[in-house]
Amino acid sequence: MDRRRRLALGIVLSLALLGLCIHYGAAYDDAWPHPTGDQLAAHGSEYDGERVLLFGDVQTVAGNRIAIHVTDDGGDVAADLEVRGVDTAGLEPGGVVQIYGTLEFEETRTHDGTVLADEVVVVNASPRAGAYKYVASGLGGLFAAGFFLRYWRIDIRQLRFVPRGDADSEVSERG
Numbered sequence: 001m002d003r004r005r006r007l008a009l010g011i012v013l014s015l016a017l018l019g020l021c022i023h024y025g026a027a028y029d030d031a032w033p034h035p036t037g038d039q040l041a042a043h044g045s046e047y048d049g050e051r052v053l054l055f056g057d058v059q060t061v062a063g064n065r066i067a068i069h070v071t072d073d074g075g076d077v078a079a080d081l082e083v084r085g086v087d088t089a090g091l092e093p094g095g096v097v098q099i100y101g102t103l104e105f106e107e108t109r110t111h112d113g114t115v116l117a118d119e120v121v122v123v124n125a126s127p128r129a130g131a132y133k134y135v136a137s138g139l140g141g142l143f144a145a146g147f148f149l150r151y152w153r154i155d156i157r158q159l160r161f162v163p164r165g166d167a168d169s170e171v172s173e174r175g
Contacts, residue, residue: 037078048105085117094127
């Protein structure tokens with residue numbers, strides 16, 4: 001495949017991928033079956049007694065209960081919820097959890113509502129866990145790229161990868 005066709009194919013595939021990403025982002029909230037932070041902030045009482053899946057930042061940990069902040073798309077606190085029935089082992093304030101359970105939306109002095117948790121998944125047990133994931137992923141990516149580039153090199157003129165030390169392929173293709 002010559003260079004122009006390869007470049008055109010790359011552009012077409014990149015534009016198709018961009019279009020799919022834009023469509024996914026535009027339709028995401030409409031297809032999501034659970035209330036978002038924005039919906040809780042605007043109409044929280046409408047979801048009273050419903051099953052919800054929420055993501056929140058842990059504020060306090062006490063016994064088998066935690067307090068979380070659910071944020072809206074702007075990053076502002078949409079709801080301050082108490083979650084009951086949580087295994088709090090290793091969980092610290094500043095961590096991130098996702099909770100599936102039944103929402104009881106009654107506003108009190110300390111929180112907007114309560115979630116009776118059926119399932120709690122710890123995304124980050126503490127603020128340090130998120131940084132650790134990014135650093136470990138970055139180092140893994142660098143290791144994989146280094147390993148790949150040890151045996152392959154980029155041929156800029158042909159827009160392709162070629163094995164290192166393969167001088168015969170360069171001579172035979174240039175003719």
